Amino acid sequence: MGKIILTGDRPTGRLHLGHFVGSLRRRVELQNSGLFDKVFIMIADAQALTDNADNPEKIRQNIIEVALDYLACGIDPAKSTIFIQSQVAELCELAFYYMNLVTVSRLQRNPTVKTEIQMRNFETSIPVGFFTYPISQASDITAFRATTVPAGEDQQPMIEQAREIVRRFNGIYGDTLVEPEILLPDNAACMRLPGTDGKAKMSKSLGNCIYLSDSSEEVRKRVMSMYTDPDHIRVEDPGKVEGNTVFTYLDAFCRPEHFAQYWPDYSSLDELKAHYMRGGLGDVKVKKFLYAILEELLTPIRERRKEWEKDIPAVFDILKRGSEAAREVAAGTLADVRRAMRIDYFDDAELIAEQSRKFSV
Numbered sequence: 001m002g003k004i005i006l007t008g009d010r011p012t013g014r015l016h017l018g019h020f021v022g023s024l025r026r027r028v029e030l031q032n033s034g035l036f037d038k039v040f041i042m043i044a045d046a047q048a049l050t051d052n053a054d055n056p057e058k059i060r061q062n063i064i065e066v067a068l069d070y071l072a073c074g075i076d077p078a079k080s081t082i083f084i085q086s087q088v089a090e091l092c093e094l095a096f097y098y099m100n101l102v103t104v105s106r107l108q109r110n111p112t113v114k115t116e117i118q119m120r121n122f123e124t125s126i127p128v129g130f131f132t133y134p135i136s137q138a139s140d141i142t143a144f145r146a147t148t149v150p151a152g153e154d155q156q157p158m159i160e161q162a163r164e165i166v167r168r169f170n171g172i173y174g175d176t177l178v179e180p181e182i183l184l185p186d187n188a189a190c191m192r193l194p195g196t197d198g199k200a201k202m203s204k205s206l207g208n209c210i211y212l213s214d215s216s217e218e219v220r221k222r223v224m225s226m227y228t229d230p231d232h233i234r235v236e237d238p239g240k241v242e243g244n245t246v247f248t249y250l251d252a253f254c255r256p257e258h259f260a261q262y263w264p265d266y267s268s269l270d271e272l273k274a275h276y277m278r279g280g281l282g283d284v285k286v287k288k289f290l291y292a293i294l295e296e297l298l299t300p301i302r303e304r305r306k307e308w309e310k311d312i313p314a315v316f317d318i319l320k321r322g323s324e325a326a327r328e329v330a331a332g333t334l335a336d337v338r339r340a341m342r343i344d345y346f347d348d349a350e351l352i353a354e355q356s357r358k359f360s361v
Helices: 017-033 045-051 056-073 090-101 104-109 111-119 133-143 153-173 216-224 245-253 257-262 269-278 283-309 312-340 349-360
Strands: 004-009 038-043 081-084 148-150 181-183
Touching: 004 017, 004 133, 017 038, 017 056, 017 148, 017 245, 038 056, 038 312, 045 056, 045 133, 056 081, 056 283, 056 312, 081 312, 090 133, 090 153, 090 312, 104 111, 111 133, 111 153, 133 153, 133 312, 148 153, 153 181, 153 312, 216 283, 245 269, 245 283, 257 283, 269 283, 283 312
Parallel strands: 004 038, 004 148, 038 081, 148 181
Antiparallel strands: none
């Protein structure tokens, strides 16, 4: 069997730089690498509804926003299957069967679930769908026989739970499902890009994002208001780069050639950091350097997005065809699962013949 990727995003808003460094940039590289036989990219609307059930319009409107961001970043529908989760009904049935293989206490121990519950203040009233979304995610991954799941480190507990479900299913019913591996970002700074306010994670709900579709002016405002070192009050003061959001972003996005292009006073990021730490370098200059780097990255993404925005029906057609192709693959996996679980009654000629003999005596 070949190497297969499954990855995706919840359509709760436009995608931002955290998505880009955490997975989007890598997805494009992997899609174009020729190392994978299939790449499935899911817009996880059903999962998004687990904590937005009272606001389906939010999800409905953001389907196209996420699709546009995918296409603008270089996801190619000729190389990757982009689909909408809710349009693949087989995923729900697989999740239903997997629920019998996971205990409530195991779900409660999942660190990602615990963190998300706290973030949403669900401690006293957790929606069942939200509580069980690790099981739904296992369904998404296994339905496409994914060998590889590109994701951030915060998703490691989710992938491990999917692996447990696969092992338990195969142990009971025989080898049927594929056990996935997580593929983490190769740049440590990309593991968890902080928000512009210095908070631990860039988040739509916290309003500390730089969106991929933001205008040049919006990006400039975000960068210039970025959290730095609160003790670096005067230019001559020594500054800290650790925990300094501007330098974290430079770790994620800066390349050696950027110095020759935008700031020839320095030859490397290490040299820039050394100057900042010993004092004599103001935050504004560093922020302007970061802004130039981000503009170089985001300008072509903005331009490609604007081109796709001119033909929204074509984008919906891509999603429709992708969802149909994804459903065909998931149906094949579901058929194997039903066969392994011995619930393929109408397709089991041997069972029908056996029962016929039993009752003809």
